[in-house]
Each structure stands twice: as C-alpha cells, then as structure tokens.
Amino acid sequence: MNFLRPEIFAWWPMAFLPIIIHLLNRRRYQRLPFGAMDFLLRAIKRQRRRVWLQDWLLLLLRTLAVVAFLIALAGPTSKDAALVQTRTARAEVLVLDASLSMQWEGKAGIPWERALQEAEAILGPLKQSQGDQAALILAGIPAQRLAAGDPGVVRAALAEQSLGQFGKAQWPSAIKLAEVAARTFTQQGLPTRVHLISDLQASTWGARSDLESTLAPLQSLDWRVVSVQEERLPNARVDVELSATQVGLGDWVSFRAKIQNSGPARAVQGTFIVNGKTTRTQEITLSQQGVATATEDWMAAAEGFLGVEFRLGGDGLVADNRAFTVLETTHPHQVALHGKHLATGALAAQSVRGFLDLDSQAPWEIVDLEDASLRQEDLQDVPILVLIGPNKQAVQAADLIKNFVHQGGKLLLLPTTSGLANQLLNLLSSGHVKVSERQYGNPSASLVIENPDHAALRLFQDPQWQPLLTEVPFQAWLPVEILATSPPVQIALSLSGQPALVEWRSEGGTIAVLTAFPDPEHNSMEQFPGGTLPFLFDLIQFLSKGPSAILNRVCGDPLEVILPAGLMQLQLQNPAGGNQRLTLPAEISNQTPTRLLDHLPTPGIWKLFGYTLDEQSREHAWEMLFAVSVPAEESQPATLAVAELEPYLPQNRTSGDFQFAKSPSPPSWGLWLFLLALTSLVGETTLAAYLDRRRG
Amino acid sequence: MSLASDPERLAGLARLEIRALTAVEGLTGGQHHSSLHGASTTFAQHRAYVPGDDLRHLDWKLMARSDRNIVRQYEEETDLTAAIVVDASASMNYSSLAWSKWEYATWLAAALTQLLWMQNDKCALGISGNSGLQEWLPPRRGDAQRQNVFQALEQTQAQGGDDGALALESCLEKLTKRGLVIWIGDCLGNPQTMIQAAAKVLHRGHDLIVLRILDPAEIDFPFGRSTRFLDLEGEDSLIADPRAIRLAYLEEFENHAQELRLGLRSLNADFLRLSTDLPFEVGIRKLLSKRTKRHRRAGR
Numbered sequence: 001m002n003f004l005r006p007e008i009f010a011w012w013p014m015a016f017l018p019i020i021i022h023l024l025n026r027r028r029y030q031r032l033p034f035g036a037m038d039f040l041l042r043a044i045k046r047q048r049r050r051v052w053l054q055d056w057l058l059l060l061l062r063t064l065a066v067v068a069f070l071i072a073l074a075g076p077t078s079k080d081a082a083l084v085q086t087r088t089a090r091a092e093v094l095v096l097d098a099s100l101s102m103q104w105e106g107k108a109g110i111p112w113e114r115a116l117q118e119a120e121a122i123l124g125p126l127k128q129s130q131g132d133q134a135a136l137i138l139a140g141i142p143a144q145r146l147a148a149g150d151p152g153v154v155r156a157a158l159a160e161q162s163l164g165q166f167g168k169a170q171w172p173s174a175i176k177l178a179e180v181a182a183r184t185f186t187q188q189g190l191p192t193r194v195h196l197i198s199d200l201q202a203s204t205w206g207a208r209s210d211l212e213s214t215l216a217p218l219q220s221l222d223w224r225v226v227s228v229q230e231e232r233l234p235n236a237r238v239d240v241e242l243s244a245t246q247v248g249l250g251d252w253v254s255f256r257a258k259i260q261n262s263g264p265a266r267a268v269q270g271t272f273i274v275n276g277k278t279t280r281t282q283e284i285t286l287s288q289q290g291v292a293t294a295t296e297d298w299m300a301a302a303e304g305f306l307g308v309e310f311r312l313g314g315d316g317l318v319a320d321n322r323a324f325t326v327l328e329t330t331h332p333h334q335v336a337l338h339g340k341h342l343a344t345g346a347l348a349a350q351s352v353r354g355f356l357d358l359d360s361q362a363p364w365e366i367v368d369l370e371d372a373s374l375r376q377e378d379l380q381d382v383p384i385l386v387l388i389g390p391n392k393q394a395v396q397a398a399d400l401i402k403n404f405v406h407q408g409g410k411l412l413l414l415p416t417t418s419g420l421a422n423q424l425l426n427l428l429s430s431g432h433v434k435v436s437e438r439q440y441g442n443p444s445a446s447l448v449i450e451n452p453d454h455a456a457l458r459l460f461q462d463p464q465w466q467p468l469l470t471e472v473p474f475q476a477w478l479p480v481e482i483l484a485t486s487p488p489v490q491i492a493l494s495l496s497g498q499p500a501l502v503e504w505r506s507e508g509g510t511i512a513v514l515t516a517f518p519d520p521e522h523n524s525m526e527q528f529p530g531g532t533l534p535f536l537f538d539l540i541q542f543l544s545k546g547p548s549a550i551l552n553r554v555c556g557d558p559l560e561v562i563l564p565a566g567l568m569q570l571q572l573q574n575p576a577g578g579n580q581r582l583t584l585p586a587e588i589s590n591q592t593p594t595r596l597l598d599h600l601p602t603p604g605i606w607k608l609f610g611y612t613l614d615e616q617s618r619e620h621a622w623e624m625l626f627a628v629s630v631p632a633e634e635s636q637p638a639t640l641a642v643a644e645l646e647p648y649l650p651q652n653r654t655s656g657d658f659q660f661a662k663s664p665s666p667p668s669w670g671l672w673l674f675l676l677a678l679t680s681l682v683g684e685t686t687l688a689a690y691l692d693r694r695r696g
Numbered sequence: 697m698s699l700a701s702d703p704e705r706l707a708g709l710a711r712l713e714i715r716a717l718t719a720v721e722g723l724t725g726g727q728h729h730s731s732l733h734g735a736s737t738t739f740a741q742h743r744a745y746v747p748g749d750d751l752r753h754l755d756w757k758l759m760a761r762s763d764r765n766i767v768r769q770y771e772e773e774t775d776l777t778a779a780i781v782v783d784a785s786a787s788m789n790y791s792s793l794a795w796s797k798w799e800y801a802t803w804l805a806a807a808l809t810q811l812l813w814m815q816n817d818k819c820a821l822g823i824s825g826n827s828g829l830q831e832w833l834p835p836r837r838g839d840a841q842r843q844n845v846f847q848a849l850e851q852t853q854a855q856g857g858d859d860g861a862l863a864l865e866s867c868l869e870k871l872t873k874r875g876l877v878i879w880i881g882d883c884l885g886n887p888q889t890m891i892q893a894a895a896k897v898l899h900r901g902h903d904l905i906v907l908r909i910l911d912p913a914e915i916d917f918p919f920g921r922s923t924r925f926l927d928l929e930g931e932d933s934l935i936a937d938p939r940a941i942r943l944a945y946l947e948e949f950e951n952h953a954q955e956l957r958l959g960l961r962s963l964n965a966d967f968l969r970l971s972t973d974l975p976f977e978v979g980i981r982k983l984l985s986k987r988t989k990r991h992r993r994a995g996r
Binding site: 025028029030031032033034035036037038039040041042043044046047051054055691 | 786787788789790797882884911914919921922923924925926927928929930932934935936937939940941943944945947948949952
C-alpha cells in the first residue's frame, strides 16, 4: 500500500490522544468530603466491571476514529506511488516585479505585499509529491532566478523576499529567465504557465514599442499578467545638485534640491542633511504637477568629502524622497607652467596662462616656472607639469621630467613645434609617440570625441556643451602619430582623423599630449570662443587629481572606480554604516576603472576607504565618497494599462483563468477510511449519549 | 410566599434562639392540630394558641374578649415530656449548600424546643456522639431549660462516628416517664440497628418521631467529574467517576431508605425525610397533621 501524503504520519502521536486525555482525566479529580460512603462503596463494587468495559469501549472507538482519520488523510492507495497523483502534475513560473515602484504606497497597501500574496496563492496548491514544479524569478537588479524545482523550496524562497531592491526591474532579462525555466518544465512534460506579477509601472517596462520584443520569448508559452496595480498616493521626486562638486577650503557652495511633483498641490517639508546632520528644514509649496526648488548655501570649512542629502516629508513613494550627492573640499593643488618666453609659443603660453590663472576662483594654484631651467625643487609637491612648447630648457631637463613622471607626476605637453617636442618625447617615451609637422586644415576641421567616457570630457557629454568642443574649426595643428602599441596609448580626441589628445601611463605617472592646441596665432580664440580651452580646465583637473573622486550613481549601476596606485586594502561602507571588505584585483590600474560591485543596491552615501603604501612603505589613508540615487524613471507615475499587454497574451485566452486537467479518479481507500472514522465517531457519540442519559 | 423556616433565611440569622423564634413564627401561623398534648378535664391555665392545638380547646369567650387566640390547658396536657435526640456524628457536617446537615438539625431542634416551651411541655435534649449519648439535658420545662437547650446545640460540634441506636437506648435509660422521643439525624448507618433501637423506644411506651436530615447532593448525587470522596467519619477515601456509579448509588440509597422507612412504619413510628434545601415547616406540619389523625383514630 502506498500513501499520497505520507507526511501526514508525522501526526501519528495523535492516535494516543484519547488515551492520554483519559489518563489525564483520571489523574485530575476533585476532592470531596462525603458522608454516605457506604452507599458509594457498594455502588462502586457493583458497577466496577461494567464501567471499565464502557470506558474502554469509548476509548477504543475514539482511538479508532483518530487512526482511521489519519490514515484517510494520508491517502492510502494500492497503486504505485508514481501513479497515484490525484491530478496531472503541473509547473508554475512566477516572475515578480521587484522595481522600486512596487513600494509605491496605495490606498490599499503597497503592491509588493499584494504581489507576494498572489504568488503564495499560485504556489499554494502545488505539491512535490504530485510531481509539481515551480520557479521564482525576481525581475530586479539584476534579474535572477531565486529558486526552481520543488514547490516547497520555491515557497521558502518567496517567504524570504522583502523589497530591499531599488531601481528598474530588468523585465527583458527576467522574461528570458522565465522562458528558460518554462521550457525546462515543458520538456519534462509538465503543463507550464508563466505569471508576470507587476504593478505595470510604464517606465519599468520600457517603451511601449519595446513591449513586443520584451514579451517575445513567451510567445509560444502559456502566460498571464497578474496586475497588482492600484490607486497610488501622490508622489514627489527629489534631486539634489551642487553649484560645484569640488571646492577649496573656505569657499561657498550652493546646494539645490529640485522637487518634481506628480501629484496635487500641497505643502511638504524639505531638509538638507550634510554628513548626517540636519542643516535646515524648510516648508516647500508644491504646485500641481509642478517643480519646486530649495536651496542652501554652505561654506566648506573642512578638507575632505561631504555627503549631502535632501529629504522630503513622506508621500506615496517614500524611497525617492531622498536625494544624495557628494561635495569634495580640497586644498588648492599646484600646477606648474613652463614655457612662457618661447618665441613660437609665446602667444599660446599667454593664452593658457590667461585661461588657467583664475586666482582664488581656481581649484589650483599656478606655479609659474616661466622658461628658466627646471630644477628638482621646482617640481617638489607639484602634481602636474604643463609644458608649453617645449623649449630647450625643458628638453635639457628631460631626465628630471622623466623622474617626475615615474614618481607619479602628470605631464601635459602642449606642443607648438614638432622638433623639440619630439626630442622630449623620445627621451620620455622611447619614441613610440611622435608629433608630426604642422598641418593646415580647412576651416571646418573640428575635434571628434573618441572616448566619451574620458573624465576630462564629461562636460561635453551634455549635448548643449558638446559644440563648444567639437564644432570649433582648427586652422592649424600638430598631429600625433602613434608608432607602437606598447605601452597602450589612449586616444581621447581626434582631429581630421588623426589623434589630437593622447595619453599613456609611464611608470607611476601619466603623460598626455594635446596637439590641437589653442594657439591664437593660428586658431583665433576671439573669433571662435571655446575650443579646447574649457576642455583644458577639466583635463588639468583630471591629470592633477587622476579621475574625478566624485561619483554620482543610480541604483543598479555597477560600481567602477579608478583606484590609486599602491592601494593595499579596500573597504566599502554602505549608507547604513555596514562595512564590507573588498578583494582587490591583482593589478590596479590608475587609468582604467576597476569594477568593485556589479550593482549598487541601495540609495545613499557610500564610502570607499583603505590605505596606500608609498615607496618608503609609509601608509597613507585613502577614501572617497560617492552618492547613489534612485533612478528617475521609478518616480514617474505613468502605468501601463492591462489592455496594452493583451495583444501579446496567448491567443486562446484573454482572461487570467486557466484550468489544469482534472484528476482521473480519487483513491477509494481514503473514502472507506473516512467512512470508518465517521462511523466510529457516530458510535462513540451514541454510546456517550446513552451513558450520559443512563448516568444522568 | 416566604416561609419562616426557609433554611436560607434561617442561615442569615445570627443566634439560634432568633432562628428558633423565626421558624416557629411560621409554624404558629398555621391552622393545624398540634399533636403535642395530653387528654384531661382539669383546667390548668390559658396559653396562646400554637399550630397543632385542638381547635376544641380554643377558649372562644376569652378570644372574643381579648381578640387573641387562646387555648385552655389542662393538667395532663402540660405533662408531656419530649426528648429531642440529635445526631452529632461527623457525617452531619456534610453540606453542598451554605449550611450543613448539622446546622439544619440544630435549627430544627431549636424550633421544636421553642414549640415545646410555648406549650409549657418538658423538654429534654440528647446529643448523640461516638459512643452513645455525648450530652444529656434532663427533661425540664421553662425558659431556663429552653436556653440550656439552645446553648448546648450551639456549643456542640458534629464529629466522630455514628451510633444513633446506642444513643437512643441510653436515652431510654434516662427517661423515667413515657413521652415523646424525636430523633434528628441522617440515619446513614445500618437500618436494622436503627429499627431495633426504635422498637425498644416504642416498646417502652414512648412515641417516636424520626426526622431524617439529608443533603440534596446525597439524595441526587449530582457530581460530574472524577472525584476523590473522603469519608467524613474516618480516614477512608475512594476515587470514582460519579456519573458512572450514580445509578448504582441511587439504587443503594433508595434501598437503604426503603428499608428504614418500612421498618419504622411497621413499628408505628413517625418518619419524615427532610432535605436541607427545603423549609422544614412544610414537612413538620405534614407530620403533625398525620400524628393528629392517628391520635384521633386512637381516641386520645
């Protein structure tokens, strides 16, 4: 004999319950002083045997009822266990939307909780003992399959889920995972169905034109959409930005928070928080569907990073009520300029000086070396050396410059003549880079961005600023030729198909050559404002500090950071203060970013910290802060209508109902045992009633 | 209707004397003949009417003048000697109500004493203990005797075993003159012993009234859950499921009661069973009425 639900036998001790209750009742008695003891004694003597028989008969009937009931529940059958299913086995694949909008509070709770309830309801009837299968896929960042196979395991995985994820759900990836799971189940001969449980936030699902391609993997499968969409409470989204991300000590900076309201007009409270301390709370009036701003001025009083947060009083979607950014306060660093009186580069040098020498406004301090001979002490504590020309003194000091670069210094060469420039480059780089003779182009020649991710070109990633760099024509320039691929040379800009800005690593430092130099002799800056001059600003910043220490990211982005050379240990601190030690890659490049995390999960201020060792094995603390924000799309109130998805649903069905095949025939043993249990109970009740009547 | 001898009302009263007076108030309000009288033609005195007095003895002329119920009393009538013997065994302490059988018995004894005093009859009190009579107040009449009886009843604690037959026999030895013996007890002992003792009492020419006091729980045996019964008169105890043995108990109880009742009636003794949840006024009136009829039949 087999049993459909052998786990019921874990309740076997229940069969002893009537006996235990009987024995306990015998032990639990009241004490009663009584006078007519002789009658009692005689009555007991007369009734003893009869009472004993009645009690044990009752006990027997009760025990029999419990045992029969347990066996009936266990589903006894004479068939083979594999053939005893009461219905056809089936599989369910659940895809759960884990995007931020699932936290959007509605009038009847939050969609995430409803989604969990729906998922539990779908998984509830599945039983491994009947051959059912299930899979749970989280459409979050990243899309991942949490569990598959045994429905019990899937249920357990579901019970562990809490909405701690932020950012867009990756529906295309999640649907592909669902397809793989569904096809696996189908190949096992199981009727399979995919359930997409979502609040149908439009931004999460992407453009409507992409719906077809997103849902394409499900085309030949049976699937449905379970909408947990509901009427939402009004929401406002917050972004915060700074008038400058890097300032010097004592400088003022403005924090500006932008509040985009997608609900009705109302008053809210906004608070600026700097390094965890509230600076000011202000009341902000939001107009319907309008934008409001809040500002706060701040003086940088201490060197280092500041985490800046703006927090809005709670509304529908709490998660996007906080925006973060990071401010860095530094000592102005020094930039050494050399090449003032070079005859051919005089105008160029004057132009560069005029642009970079911004007095107290600049984030650096110019050390003007003019065109004198370079000395060791001139380059002490100077992170960047800008050579204009170069002149003979610079070429004569090639060893000094090479040593400066090898010790981590950054060299920016702005060549005005090819001869001396090539002499110097030969000495510095073994001749794998060469500056060609001056070329004169047509007036329409302009710069082309080859590497838009280059930190120095960040400004020009904004379409409104890009013309400043790329649409300024150049009349004359000195092209760069790359003669060897080692060491690798990064090309950031090109001009008329030839490299215009190149850089490469040289031991501990970096050498950059900008050939499309803003030489007023040939490229009139007055006539064509912009050009490479605004770019120079960022380039020097980039070179002097390496890549920008300020990172602003959104949830779901990878964490990629250019790490300093000599980094010995690295830890990551999340916004809640928890530390996580990160494994450093075997080789750290201070040119290319190192990926530390695949996905940033939580908004807030994060911190990376560790220490570096210098050549004298001295430890230097290193840290950087970065801000992680909620993706803007998640705050958009638009949702998809279920009707928009209907065209893609399986053609034979428009509603969400789906009936699985009915069971062929129920096992007969169980029915008989239920009848036996019932009969025992009836017998017990009848006997008990008779005894009660008889005994009064 | 509120009966003066309602046990709940009596239990609320403090002193036994007050209880006796209250109970007798109820008795004296009736229109029944008293059986506690003799037969004579020598006028002795007038006294107030009490239930049970023969209406033929009412002094109509005096009643008309005084507007009170007055009976004429004759020499021999006042010569009645009544001995009240109360069972003070420990089984009398049983109670399923707020009062025990012992308390009920004392109220009843006190009420009868009050009646006897009102009729100016002699009253004796015997308290049955472990080995016969535990206390004996010889027959006397008057208020002092009445107070002594009340005091003795109040001071006695029910304890020890039950030997009512021996007490009755001891009582006989102390009674020099024929009279009325009233036995108040639960009569839970061997009925044959009790009947034999009653036979001796009657053989000596006394009248005998047996008032059997029982708790309603002893009569109905209404207990539900498993119970350890502790013997009030000894150390024994036994565990039983009361529902399982109830019928057998009731049968045993009824057999015992039947044997006792038939035995006493065959001796021409008066027998009355009183449950402690009922006013004893009703039962006593019934008993007195029955006795009056019997006396009439006997030509007394």
